[in-house]
Amino acid sequence: MNEEQRLNPRLNEDLRFTPKPGGPALYGATTEKPVQYLTVAERDGNVIGYVWANDEDDAAGWEVRKAGGDDAFNKGARWARKLHDAKARGLAPTTALAEMVRDSDPASSSHVVPDSLQQAPSLKTVTALAEQ
Template identity: 50%
Template sequence: MSNERPINPRFDEDVHFNLVKAGPPRYRNHTDKPVRYFTVVDKQDGAVLGYVWANDEDDAAAWEPREAAGPRAFSEGGIWFARLEGAKGRGILPSQALAELLANPEGNRGRVVPGSLADAPNAAAVEALAKGD
């Protein structure tokens, strides 16, 4: 008799894993290349809540909440993030998504400032703007 234990038949075959991407498609959330962005303000008091930026070359776009606006900026970001996610799901370029958002400028608590579309050297510049007072 052998001291070896019999192989459990459940473990007798090779195991295969399928790589599955989690969640819906999303734009990249950072780029070192130039971006276009616009400002979103609170509908009631006009305080800046954050910025939406985009760059086609790196397929990147994101909501950047303004730190000084606190929780209002983060909660408002949900709608802008969802709208960007929907645009990516439809396969459109970030600049096209930005144009769509500008054409429909109302969020939950915020709205786009008319004429606020501007250029920045990269996403970090918009992030720095959001961290400023």
């Protein structure tokens, strides 16, 4: 068997990643405009992060609170998933926040802190809160 016969033709395939249309609908990940945000806490009241939204830029996201550690990061997946589901249903970002307030259950592992809906001049304000 010579060298040419041993080469697998698949080793020469073009493996570049080319994104295809039709993936999940997502809110924008950033905005320079004012945002509304909710505080999310565990059952014991420890704040684990913030959910924010801006309708003008169709943007929304989850900011995990750094001091919450791995547990806050893991519980935050639930809130990010709620945003993905809301976008898939065609909800405006702030409507998604209102739904989270309405459906929040303080008995669950994490919940929206009652009366925590606030306005921030920018996403940077919320990000700074999450760094504490």
